[in-house]
Amino acid sequence: MYEPPHFRTDDAAAQAALIRACPLGLLVSAGAGGLMANPVPFLLDEGAGGERVLRAHLARANPHWRDLDGLPECLVVFQGPDRYVTPSWYATKRETGKVVPTWNYATVQARGRPRVIEDEAWLRRQIDDLTRMQEAGRDAPWSVADAPPAFTAAQIRGIVGIEIPIARLTGKWKVSQNRTEADRAGVAAGLRRDAGGNDAMADLVDRLGVRA
Secondary structure (H helix, E strand, C coil), rough: CCCCCCECCCCCHHHHHHHHHHEEEEEEECCCCCEEEEEEEEEECCCCCEECCCCCCCCCCCCHHHHHHHCCEEEEEEEEEEEEECHCCHHHHHHCCCCCCCCEEEEEEECCCCCEECCCCHHHHHHHHHHHHCCCCCCCCCCHHCCHHEEEEHHHHEEEEEEEEEEEEEEEEEECCCCCHHHHHHHHHHHHHHHHHCCCCHHHHHHHHCCC
């Protein structure tokens, strides 16, 4: 990933927060079957010693898991907020006209050696944890235990687990840090107008400021 210094984000807490807020990662690998990419919801485990592991599962019918087995590395891309930025929002447009459109975004990329897991207990923990994370905050959270045990057992037989100890994690927050204060204020205001109020990208533009 191209990472100009003013867009690069090495903050581990910010990287983890984006993964948890946007857990549907794009799992990418290059194996015997060639390049493969699948969107997969992930869980992020963080150990006391700083180690970080991604957990997920794939349908057993999906050939991707067989391609992952034995690979030295795979890539998972997590995409956060993103918005088109029109030059019309820049103060510089009115001053010089020397402006072009761009696209703001936040993303995290994780790399590591994948491990294929078919252990039933691991898979049950995986679906329990993933369901709990997504159902938290609902008035009446659904639990895996709500389904008939025989049905759940059959579903587990139809999936395969993937565990990826993260060897390298990179983050890029391209949120107008290379623009002037007046341009950034115009971008944030324009994004909020277009969104009718609250806008996650506008908040990032305001919060991160100039880092060039």
